[in-house]
Amino acid sequence: MSLVRRNIKRALDDRKLGRAVLNSCLLSTEKRDRLISELDFQSTRAAARLIRQRSLDENRPLLERFKESFEKAGGRLHYALTAEAACRIVVDILLKAGALQGVKAKSMVTEEIGLGQALHRAGIDAVESDLGEYIIQLAGERPSHITAPALHRSKESIGRLFADRLKIPYTDDPQQLTEIARSVLRRRYIDAEFGVSGANFLVAETGHVVVVENEGNGRLGASLPRIFVAVTGIEKVVGGLSDLAPLLALLARSATGQRATAYVNALLPAPDVSDAPDEFHLVLVDNGRRRTMADPDFAEMLLCIRCGACLNVCPVYRSVGGHAYGSVYPGPMGAVLSNLLGPRMMMHHELPFLSTLCGACKEVCPVDMDLPGMLLKLRERAPKPAIDRVAAAGWGWAMATPARMELAGRTVRTIGRAIGAMPAGSTVKTGMSFRGLSREASDK
Amino acid sequence: MTGLFRQRWLESAGEYVEAAPEGDVGRELLAFLQAEGIKSVVIGGSPLMPIVGERLAGEVEILADFGRAGYERETAKLLCSRAEAGISGVDALISETGALVVSSTGRAGFMISSLPPLHLVVAHEAPVFRSQEDFLAVAPTDLSFSFITGPSRTADIEKRLVLGAHGPKRVVVWGPEI
Numbered sequence: 001m002s003l004v005r006r007n008i009k010r011a012l013d014d015r016k017l018g019r020a021v022l023n024s025c026l027l028s029t030e031k032r033d034r035l036i037s038e039l040d041f042q043s044t045r046a047a048a049r050l051i052r053q054r055s056l057d058e059n060r061p062l063l064e065r066f067k068e069s070f071e072k073a074g075g076r077l078h079y080a081l082t083a084e085a086a087c088r089i090v091v092d093i094l095l096k097a098g099a100l101q102g103v104k105a106k107s108m109v110t111e112e113i114g115l116g117q118a119l120h121r122a123g124i125d126a127v128e129s130d131l132g133e134y135i136i137q138l139a140g141e142r143p144s145h146i147t148a149p150a151l152h153r154s155k156e157s158i159g160r161l162f163a164d165r166l167k168i169p170y171t172d173d174p175q176q177l178t179e180i181a182r183s184v185l186r187r188r189y190i191d192a193e194f195g196v197s198g199a200n201f202l203v204a205e206t207g208h209v210v211v212v213e214n215e216g217n218g219r220l221g222a223s224l225p226r227i228f229v230a231v232t233g234i235e236k237v238v239g240g241l242s243d244l245a246p247l248l249a250l251l252a253r254s255a256t257g258q259r260a261t262a263y264v265n266a267l268l269p270a271p272d273v274s275d276a277p278d279e280f281h282l283v284l285v286d287n288g289r290r291r292t293m294a295d296p297d298f299a300e301m302l303l304c305i306r307c308g309a310c311l312n313v314c315p316v317y318r319s320v321g322g323h324a325y326g327s328v329y330p331g332p333m334g335a336v337l338s339n340l341l342g343p344r345m346m347m348h349h350e351l352p353f354l355s356t357l358c359g360a361c362k363e364v365c366p367v368d369m370d371l372p373g374m375l376l377k378l379r380e381r382a383p384k385p386a387i388d389r390v391a392a393a394g395w396g397w398a399m400a401t402p403a404r405m406e407l408a409g410r411t412v413r414t415i416g417r418a419i420g421a422m423p424a425g426s427t428v429k430t431g432m433s434f435r436g437l438s439r440e441a442s443d444k
Numbered sequence: 445m446t447g448l449f450r451q452r453w454l455e456s457a458g459e460y461v462e463a464a465p466e467g468d469v470g471r472e473l474l475a476f477l478q479a480e481g482i483k484s485v486v487i488g489g490s491p492l493m494p495i496v497g498e499r500l501a502g503e504v505e506i507l508a509d510f511g512r513a514g515y516e517r518e519t520a521k522l523l524c525s526r527a528e529a530g531i532s533g534v535d536a537l538i539s540e541t542g543a544l545v546v547s548s549t550g551r552a553g554f555m556i557s558s559l560p561p562l563h564l565v566v567a568h569e570a571p572v573f574r575s576q577e578d579f580l581a582v583a584p585t586d587l588s589f590s591f592i593t594g595p596s597r598t599a600d601i602e603k604r605l606v607l608g609a610h611g612p613k614r615v616v617v618w619g620p621e622i
């Protein structure tokens with residue numbers, strides 16, 4: 001049994017997990033829908049897409065411009081071709097500065113490059129400060145969602161984890177658990193010699209590094225410690241500050257169902273200011289991005305602003321959660337992106353089959369990416385045995401559990417009907433859309 | 445526009461107090477601090493702050509007044525984390541999103557708005573912009589700044605909203621009369 005298949009089976013057998021993931025996805029989607037309807041969604045996302053398209057089309061000149069502005073303000077820019085190189089750069093910065101303990105804010109790119117493990121190996125103590133990340137760090141787990149890393153855990157399981165690891169009386173009250181984490185981490189912030197964070201956008205004209213967050217840990221990490229290291233992908237650069245407006249409006253609504261995120265921090269190096277770090281580093285990560293930009297089939301994937309909306313609406317993600325994908329990036333965006341990054345293409349060739357091609361991801365995507373189209377193209381590129389194996393795994397396991405179907409709501413019920421026409425173990429034709437399958441099923 | 449700001453700000457769990465016109469915002473702040481039983485504050489640097497500082501002097505403990513003196517990072521962060529409240533000005537208000545614009549100008553603007561559990565914002569004379577877009581078109585190109593929309597928050601445990609994650613639990617704005 002392949003690893004992905006085993007993961008999926010385990011996820012489907014875990015009823016509590018299924019319920020936690022589904023509830024969370026439904027809540028997020030509901031809030032998102034309410035606030036998106038305030039915008040002229042189609043025209044705002046068209047504007048956002050244009051801005052992001054320029055990030056790719058003019059990537060080199062924009063990065064050069066950014067470098068100039070950022071360095072003029074006193075920042076130090078680094079470029080990492082691979083994940084290993086990126087980790088080495090961060091480790092070197094911290095060792096050279098003698099900064100051995102610090103705080104880390106949530107960032108998918110640091111997960112992608114395995115920075116946590118690299119710091120640990122180098123004897124550098126970096127505590128995760130985002131509440132969700134802190135929870136999974138205590139549990140020794142990986143995030144299961146790109147914006148809500150501990151989404152797979154119930155409050156009871158978090159309560160038990162805190163009681164066990166922090167040696168405190170059990171509580172499963174989210175308010176109390178948050179306060180406990182706040183006080184533990186507050187001490188770490190005061191003592192921190194460095195802060196590490198991701199970045200949502202880089203502004204070429206001014207050199208601002210934009211960090212969007214709700215908890216306030218991002219701005220603490222960027223203003224309290226003497227060393228600050230931001231790590232982000234080369235595709236995050238945009239032209240000017242004004243380009244941020246539609247992106248921020250869409251990101252807040254799509255990611256957390258808010259009109260505005262609690263903190264949008266536009267950070268500039270300012271070495272002689274008391275609440276800015278002495279050293280402000282930015283590590284630009286390639287790790288397959290430059291290669292992807294040159295690939296007409298998949299360059300589009302780099303428009304992604306990591307909002308997580310496509311995960312929340314995906315019937316497969318809703319059923320199995322993030323860990324089943326076995327990749328840092330789960331859900332529809334992860335099934336594509338995981339195959340583009342890293343040392344070579346198609347490292348996760350089974351993932352494109354974990355989709356019903358229902359198109360919900362494309363409908364919600366704030367930059368209007370054709371995720372189903374890319375999933376199909378990846379299926380075509382997948383090594384042949386993967387198709388048979390995972391078609392069965394993906395469809396058979398993920399879709400053929402009536403109880404789970406019921407939970408996953410209307411979309412999945414429809415899929416369930418489609419699957420009814422597909423005995424377990426049968427293979428899926430790569431070029432067939434969900435709607436096609438659905439029709440075929442009702443014809444019978 | 446101020447009305448919309450207030451509405452949106454309240455929707456984001458922020459608090460709003462109408463500053464009396466021609467009033468003395470220092471006196472209003474002092475009354476608020478006394479009512480809340482707050483004894484120690486840090487004060488940020490903005491043109492209005494010296495007046496506020498004078499009002500509060502002798503009444504509450506002013507751990508640091510960043511408008512009057514510069515502090516080393518280590519001192520600044522210890523003082524800000526000991527204070528029960530941080531008082532600061534604001535560079536602008538944004539009505540559509542209900543956001544404050546706070547810049548880091550070397551006067552601990554980021555620490556004051558991050559470390560104490562309560563952040564009091566003197567905003568009755570701040571310029572009001574309609575949208576983020578309008579502000580970004582004229583935003584400072586050589587400063588760090590944040591949009592702040594309500595108190596810090598998290599929904600990482602079962603999507604339940606909890607206020608007061610790493611930043612303040614309450615943010616109270618003294619804004620113009622509406």
Ligand code: SF4
Pocket residue numbers: 254303304305306307308309310311333361364365366367368369371
């Ligand atoms: S692919 Fe689109 S919907 Fe999914 S995370 Fe990226 S931007 Fe959001």
